[in-house]
Amino acid sequence: MNDNERPGGPNRGGGDNNGGNPWLKSLLIWVGILFALALVVTVFDGKSTTQTGNTIAYSAFLDKVDEGTVKDVNVSRDLISGTFSSGDKFRTYPVQDSGLMDRLRKAGVEVAGKPEEGPSIWAAMLYQMLPFLLFLGIAFFVLRQMQKGGGAGGAMGFGKSRARMLTQKEGKVTFDDVAGIDEARAELTEIVEFLKDPSKFARLGGKIPKGALLVGSPGTGKTLLARAIAGEAGVPFFTISGSDFVEMFVGVGASRVRDMFEQAKKSAPCIVFIDEIDAVGRHRGAGLGNGNDEREQTLNQLLVEMDGFEANEGIIIVAATNRPDVLDPALLRPGRFDRQVVVPRPDIDGRVKILEVHMKKVPLAPDVDARVIARGTPGFSGADLANLVNEAALMAARKGKRLVANAEFEEAKDKVMMGAERRSMVMTEDEKRMTAYHEAGHAIVALHEPASDPIHKATIIPRGRALGMVMRLPERDSYSYHRDKMYANLAVAMGGRIAEEIIFGYDKVSSGASGDIQYATGLARDMVTKWGMSDKVGPVDYAQPEGESFLGYSSSQPTHMSNETAQLIDAEIKSIVEGGLHRAKHVLTEHIDQLHSLAGALLEYETLSGEEIKKLIAGEEIGRIDQGPKSPAVPTAGTSIPKTKRPSGPFGNPSPAGA
Structure with missing residues (x-):
């Protein structure tokens, strides 16, 4: 149900009022400045050659x-230029020649000197300052971009808050759009009433x-x-993320608070x-001597602002x-966060209300019942239900339908x-x-375990990361986990x-049960170490404490547990x-005939519902008119996937196969 739409507007970062790219505009400005500097240097450079004429060898x-064809010359240290008798101009570069002036006098050439010209004072200054100006321009450009990323301008923009004020007038969310969490909504409604009156x-x-x-x-x-x-x-409503406070520079987060x-x-x-x-309120000192000073300073400043000497009424x-x-x-004590509002996963009534909110924008067929869908989606959060409705609408659109029917909701539920x-x-x-036999084994055991949840669907069509799956759904929302159900789930x-x-025999057992083994081991470990369901270990908590570990290392054995106890566990x-x-x-072993019947039906139909499985086990006709689409039955050689990719969890939540 999280909706992170951001309101638009001219004051928002990341947009430009003129429709241009501010980063590109700034870059072009600096390129123009550097080009102008280079042009000025060229204009004022006294050493730039303006003479014309052909260059000839000395x-x-x-x-x-x-030959007497030279009329006049201008002699300088680096260049000799002049005019031929024909009027053509020339230039040449002198070499060490002490008899040149005598030869010019004998030939009657008019000789003129030319003063030495060095670079002008402006050009010299620009030559000296150009690298410094270039470096200063790049630094200023980078600093400006970083300040824009911080959400504020100015020379000290790093310490400015990134909080955004929500001012959107259209499409705003109200309490009418929030369903399924009535207690949490009531707590916050009281805060709104307090602000109003x-x-x-x-x-x-x-x-x-x-x-x-x-x-x-x-x-x-x-x-x-x-x-x-x-x-x-x-x-006014300001919104900010906890990660917006923490920066690499110590003190920036506290300044933003x-x-x-x-x-x-x-x-x-x-x-x-x-x-x-x-992101900013984690327990201080949890880093085992290697804590983040910046984060802790930010948290300290937040604590002071919420309940310090200066009242923030x-x-x-x-x-x-x-x-x-x-x-x-x-951070959690009264006076700072006076109320801790728990936002739980919705129950069936809450799921009905959430579905109704999201179904308002979807054209529904007459066979769609929100309560039926809610009954089949235990444990779904508001975001899951919103995704379910959206998937159903997309499926109906792909099929070219005008209305979203119950069939699309069932397909979307299976996909989710x-x-x-x-x-x-x-x-x-x-x-x-x-x-087929692997999934049939899950299903037969589930049918004969009284404490097991009913089967929703069994399939051998590859879904997600699994080659097959047996999906079970509880009949109602449950808030506790009983011992008989745990043993039933282990058997399933x-x-x-x-x-x-x-x-297939002992040697043909595949790695497809890796996900099942992982689930069963985790459940048994919780039974022994958390829930006290082992008579030998007793009702003692031996669970590994959850918390931060040093350098990613966490011991599998709690410090208060002896080696003998660990072996017993x-x-x-x-x-x-x-x-x-x-x-x-x-x-x-007792119901081997049912195992063969169900595996054969799965090979024929590929997918069976829970009701169809019950009819099949009871010896009744499934009642299907058609057998449904079949997946490719005869594959080409060498294209099968490895069997390590066949995890199948008892709840339809496959996990990757392990080694």
Whole structure:
């Protein structure tokens, strides 16, 4: 739901009022200045030759003198010029010749001297100053461009704030455009009401909050909420990113913080929105002795401005982050950020409202039901739902339709969840058969595990980075994870590998289950180290603490864990994963006929829905009139992809195969 459209206008950086390129214009100005300097040097250069005439050799000049055809000459140290009897002019360059004057007198040539001319004083000055002027011009040009990049002009533009005031009148966002996060919207609506009518709260002793921190996963609508505040408040709204404060020069960030608050004081009451505040508000001293002084100074200045000796009345700071765990505690205390507004992923009712907001601009067919789509998209954020509606509209446009139907929404949902289909990928029949049994193994185990989520779709059409996939969706939003469901997911994850072993033999097991093994190992590790679900280890937290590591190195073993405990944890993780392997093997061995039936149907139809799989297992007809488009069945030799590219996660979220 994040919308980062920037308002246009003549005061915006990156645009030129005359429609030209300011960088190119400045460059052309300096090129013109340097050309003018060179022209002045040429004009004032006393050594520039203005004489005309043909240049002849000195020996030829002497022959002409002896012949008596030279009328007159002008002699200087570096040049001899003159006129022949015929009126033609000539010039030559002298050599060391002490008898030249005697030969000229004997021949009756009129001789005139010429004073030595050096460069004029202006030319000499320009020659000396030209390199310095060139260097000064380049330095001034670079400095000017850097100051423009900083969002302010002037000689000291580095310390100016980059905060932009939102003044757009058209297309503004209001709270009507924000859906699915009613509690967060209510918290911020109160701030807007406080700005509009402070006396309503002041008569009961209430004070305006100084700051509100929006915390939520990426795509949940934090920036959209901030833009809605700007649209609703009717007061100046400054927006800036946390990364705009930090520069390579120490002290620049603190100067920008001071300048931002100075601008805000002039426009108070106002709102200042800092996006991604974790870029500047990280915990101080987390660098293990190698901290960033510039970032810490910037944070210190921000803390002082928010709650220092000088009161900043009427300035409300709204910040957003998806990493509240790394923020400095001094930034989060009351008096600075008085409210921490959690922006969660929407539930089913919230998803319905978000879909309805985005569907307003899309012509819908009568079979489209926002609640049905919302029920099939658990865990989607607002940005995911906006992308879903957009993908459905694009698919309908590609098909030449006038309305977006439910079929396009289903295709878009599959594309968003599982990746785009890659029907052009060439697979051998053996690979297709192994992929079909691998995915059938996942599906059969999922059907026979009561705690497993229902199957949404199974396919052997390559999607994203996977050659096949079994997608499961929960029936409703869940906020906790139970032990029986964890064991069921472990069994489902191991179903693909066990199916390959049962059907093709121990030596033919492929690397396609690498993603499943990675998922199962991570789940088992969390069960043992985080959730206390191992009787041998007990309800003790042995999880690796999340935080910054020194030089990228992080020990896999917490410092408070002994070697014996680490060995016990590894043994428990292995035991839990192998338990899922045995459960999957028991289910597939007992229902081997269902495994063959489902794999055969996947080879025939390539994609089956959850309802079709249930009918097939129950011995009923699937009921398809046509079998749907088929991918290339007979590939050319040597064009198959390696089997290490066949990860298949139990939730349809494949991860790259590991070695």
